[in-house]
Amino acid sequence: MAPTAPAPFSEPLxxxxxxPTNPYYTEKHHRLRAFVRNYVDTELAPFAQEWEIAGQVPESVRLRHCQLGFAITHPVxxxxxxxxxxxxAGIPFAEWDTWxxxxxxxxxxxxxxxxxxxGLGGGNGIGCxxxxxxxxxxxxxKWLPxxxxxxxxxCLGITEPDGGSDVANIKTTAERRGNKYIVNGDKKWITNGIWCDFCTAAVRTGGPGHGGISLLVVPxxxxxxxTRRMENQGVNASGSTFITFEDVExxxxxxxxxxxxGFQLxxxxxxxxxxxxxxxxxxxxRxxxxxxxxxxxxRKTFGKKLIEHPGIKSKVATFGLLIEPAHSFLEQLCFIIETSRVTGKEVNVGGMTALLKVMSTRCLEQVCREAQQIMGGAGYSKTGRGARIEQISRDVRVHxxxxxxxxxxxxxAVRQEARDVKLRATKLAASSKL
Ligand SMILES: Cc1cc2nc3c(=O)[nH]c(=O)nc-3n(C[C@H](O)[C@H](O)[C@H](O)COP(=O)(O)OP(=O)(O)OC[C@H]3O[C@@H](n4cnc5c(N)ncnc54)[C@H](O)[C@@H]3O)c2cc1C
Incomplete structure (x- = not known):
C-alpha cells in the first residue's frame, strides 16, 4: 500500500x-476518479502483490470488476x-468521454x-x-454484452513469432472455404490469451503487404x-500467451x-x-x-534524512521535470481527441500519440531508475517498502x-508530423491566421 501523505509530483496538477473553471475536468470526472480510487485502494491494493506472484487474479475478483462496469467496451x-x-460511478452512457x-x-x-x-481486462481492452x-x-x-x-x-492477436512491429508482414493465414475461413499460424505475447474465448486476430486473407490483411474473431x-502461457520479465498476472492455430474453422x-x-482497423x-x-x-x-x-x-544517512541531502532532493526535482511536461502533453492530446470526437471533425493524432508514448515511457524509465536508486537496497527487494518500485522496474520494458x-x-511521429505540419500551415495561411 502506498503511504498516505502525498509526495511531490505524485498527483497530476x-x-x-x-x-472557478477547469479546462478539462468537470464534476463527473472528479466523481469517477474518486469511485475508481476507492475501488482500487480497498479491493485491489491489499492483494495485488499476492496475485502478481500467483500469476492470476481470482475469477471472483474479475467478475466483480465487470459488475462495476470496467469491462464495458468503449465507445458504446x-x-x-x-x-x-x-x-x-453511474456515468450515463452518453456522457462517457475521452477523459x-x-x-x-x-x-x-x-x-x-x-x-x-x-489480468483483469487487458485483453478485452484492446481486443474488443x-x-x-x-x-x-x-x-x-453477439459479443459485447x-x-x-x-x-x-x-484478446488481441497481432504479434507473431516472426515479428510485431512490421504488422504488414504477418504470416497467419485465413483461407476462405465456403462460409468458413480456415486459420493457420501462431500469435505471440498475447495478453490474457490463456483465459480467453475469442481472439481478434490479424490474418492474411489476400496477397502480401498491408492490402492482404483482415481482422477476424477466432474462437x-x-x-x-x-494456448500456452509465456514467462516474461514482468506483468506476471497478465497471462501472456503463445497461441497456435491449426486448421481452425x-x-x-x-x-x-x-x-x-483490416490493416487500417x-x-x-x-x-x-x-x-x-x-x-x-x-x-x-508518479x-x-x-x-x-x-x-x-x-531513512537517515550520515545524521540526516535522505531527503535533506541535495543529491537526493535533486532526483526528486527530476521526477517533476520529467513527469509534468509529459502529462501536460497527454492532456493536450486528450483535449484534441475529445474535441474531434464531439465535433466529428477528424484530426490526425497518430504521430503525436506515438511521440507521447515514447516521451512517457522514457520518463518512466528514468524516474523508476532514480527512485530505485533513492531506495538503495530496498528498491531491489521484492518485499517491503521498495516492492512496488522493484516490480515497476520489471514492468517498464513492456510499456x-x-x-x-x-x-x-x-x-x-516524424513521418506524420512532416506531412501534417505542412497541411496545417497551408490551412492557417488560407484562413490568414498565420
Ligand atoms: C508482455 C507483453 C504483452 C503483449 N501483449 C500483446 C497483445 O496482447 N497482442 C499483441 O498483438 N501483441 C502483444 N505484445 C507484442 C508487442 O506489441 C510487440 O512486442 C511489439 O509490437 C514489438 O514487436 P516485436 O517484439 O516483434 O519486436 P520487433 O518488431 O522484432 O522489433 C525488435 C526491436 O527492433 C526495433 N525496430 C523494429 N523495426 C525497426 C526499424 N525499422 N528501425 C529501428 N528499429 C526498429 C523495435 O522498436 C524493437 O525494439 C505484447 C508484448 C509483451 C512483451
Whole structure:
C-alpha cells in the first residue's frame, strides 16, 4: 500500500485544483476518479502483490470488476451493448468521454501493479474496441454484452513469432472455404490469451503487404486452437500467451469490416492503446516518485534524512521535470481527441500519440531508475517498502515495447508530423491566421 501523505509530483496538477473553471475536468470526472480510487485502494491494493506472484487474479475478483462496469467496451454505440451493466460511478452512457477513459486507466495504474490490472481486462481492452467501432450491429450484440458481464473474454492477436512491429508482414493465414475461413499460424505475447474465448486476430486473407490483411474473431475453444502461457520479465498476472492455430474453422460472419481492409482497423486501434500505455507509464512514474519520496523522508544517512541531502532532493526535482511536461502533453492530446470526437471533425493524432508514448515511457524509465536508486537496497527487494518500485522496474520494458516499440513510434511521429505540419500551415495561411 502506498503511504498516505502525498509526495511531490505524485498527483497530476489540474484535477487537484479548485479553479472557478477547469479546462478539462468537470464534476463527473472528479466523481469517477474518486469511485475508481476507492475501488482500487480497498479491493485491489491489499492483494495485488499476492496475485502478481500467483500469476492470476481470482475469477471472483474479475467478475466483480465487470459488475462495476470496467469491462464495458468503449465507445458504446448502443447501451444494449453493455449487457445491462451500469458504467462506473453511474456515468450515463452518453456522457462517457475521452477523459473518463483516461481517468480510469490513470487510477488503475496508481495501484502500481500492472500485472493484475492487465489480468483483469487487458485483453478485452484492446481486443474488443475493433468490434464496437467497426463491427456490425449483430457482431456487437453477439459479443459485447457478454464481455461486459464477464461471461466471455477477448484478446488481441497481432504479434507473431516472426515479428510485431512490421504488422504488414504477418504470416497467419485465413483461407476462405465456403462460409468458413480456415486459420493457420501462431500469435505471440498475447495478453490474457490463456483465459480467453475469442481472439481478434490479424490474418492474411489476400496477397502480401498491408492490402492482404483482415481482422477476424477466432474462437479459441475451437478445434485446432491451442494456448500456452509465456514467462516474461514482468506483468506476471497478465497471462501472456503463445497461441497456435491449426486448421481452425471460423465462420465468415466473424470477419470485422471488409476482407483485406483490416490493416487500417488495426492501425486505428493502436492510438487508444498507445494513449492508455502513456497514461499508465506516467502514473507508474508518479507511484515511483511517491514511494521513493516517502522513504527518503524516513531513512537517515550520515545524521540526516535522505531527503535533506541535495543529491537526493535533486532526483526528486527530476521526477517533476520529467513527469509534468509529459502529462501536460497527454492532456493536450486528450483535449484534441475529445474535441474531434464531439465535433466529428477528424484530426490526425497518430504521430503525436506515438511521440507521447515514447516521451512517457522514457520518463518512466528514468524516474523508476532514480527512485530505485533513492531506495538503495530496498528498491531491489521484492518485499517491503521498495516492492512496488522493484516490480515497476520489471514492468517498464513492456510499456516501451508493447503496442508499438520506441524506434517505430519515433519514425511514425516524424513521418506524420512532416506531412501534417505542412497541411496545417497551408490551412492557417488560407484562413490568414498565420
Ligand atoms: C508482455 C507483453 C504483452 C503483449 N501483449 C500483446 C497483445 O496482447 N497482442 C499483441 O498483438 N501483441 C502483444 N505484445 C507484442 C508487442 O506489441 C510487440 O512486442 C511489439 O509490437 C514489438 O514487436 P516485436 O517484439 O516483434 O519486436 P520487433 O518488431 O522484432 O522489433 C525488435 C526491436 O527492433 C526495433 N525496430 C523494429 N523495426 C525497426 C526499424 N525499422 N528501425 C529501428 N528499429 C526498429 C523495435 O522498436 C524493437 O525494439 C505484447 C508484448 C509483451 C512483451
Amino acid at each position: 489540474l484535477p487537484q485544483l479548485d479553479l 454505440l448502443d447501451p444494449a451493448d453493455a449487457g445491462g451493466i451500469q458504467q462506473p 473518463c477513459s483516461v481517468i480510469v486507466g490513470d487510477e488503475f495504474a496508481r495501484l502500481g501493479w500492472c500485472g493484475p490490472i492487465w 474496441p475493433p468490434i464496437s467501432r467497426f463491427g456490425t450491429k449483430e457482431q456487437r450484440q 457478454k464481455v461486459a458481464r464477464g461471461e466471455i473474454r477477448f 479459441l475453444k475451437a478445434k485446432g486452437a491451442s 471460423v465462420p465468415v460472419e466473424n470477419l470485422i469490416g471488409q476482407e483485406n481492409h 488495426i492501425m486505428s486501434n493502436f492510438n487508444p492503446e498507445r494513449l492508455s500505455l502513456a497514461t499508465a507509464a506516467l502514473r507508474l512514474a 507511484v515511483c516518485a511517491q514511494d521513493a519520496y516517502a522513504y527518503a523522508c524516513d 516501451v515495447v508493447g503496442g508499438g516499440s520506441e524506434e517505430v513510434m519515433l519514425d511514425l
